[in-house]
Amino acid sequence: xxxxxxxxxxxxASAAAxxxxxxxxxxxxxxxxxxxxxxxxLITRNHEAVVEWYLxxxxxxxxxxxxxxxxxxxxxxxxxxxxxxxxRMAYYNSSIEFAPAVSSYVLADRDELRQGVTxxxxxxxxxxxxxxxxxxxxxxxxxxxxx
Numbered sequence: 434x435x436x437x438x439x440x441x442x443x444x445x446a447s448a449a450a451x452x453x454x455x456x457x458x459x460x461x462x463x464x465x466x467x468x469x470x471x472x473x474x475l476i477t478r479n480h481e482a483v484v485e486w487y488l489x490x491x492x493x494x495x496x497x498x499x500x501x502x503x504x505x506x507x508x509x510x511x512x513x514x515x516x517x518x519x520x521r522m523a524y525y526n527s528s529i530e531f532a533p534a535v536s537s538y539v540l541a542d543r544d545e546l547r548q549g550v551t552x553x554x555x556x557x558x559x560x561x562x563x564x565x566x567x568x569x570x571x572x573x574x575x576x577x578x579x580x
């Protein structure tokens with residue numbers, strides 16, 4: 434008797450989860466059909482070590498919510514391999530474009546760049562727009578390795 438009850442509850446929960454998954458997929462497809470897209474503006478300067486990570490996290494987030502992605506990378510005079518890493522990423526991903534390095538005052542006035550979420554890696558504590566990108570210590574807790 435208990436075994437049959439467990440099977441009924443399991444099948445019911447599986448069916449409910451499947452309905453929710455199909456509904457979520459349809460909602461995200463509708464958003465993609467309406468042309469809504471995610472646009473991130475990534476401003477870098479000598480960030481060879483983290484630029485690939487940011488680009489991949491943006492892509493995973495866009496895939497997760499079901500929207501097309503567009504990334505504008507603005508390089509502010511990098512002297513390391515930041516642009517080489519970003520160029521390799523852009524070779525395999527057509528949603529990445531490069532904007533010329535301009536001053537931040539001009540950057541704020543350009544219409545095509547004003548419509549996205551700006552992530553400026555040049556500042557000490559960058560604004561991380563995605564919850565999955567919160568680094569250790571970013572909620573007021575110290576990190577494991579430092580004071």
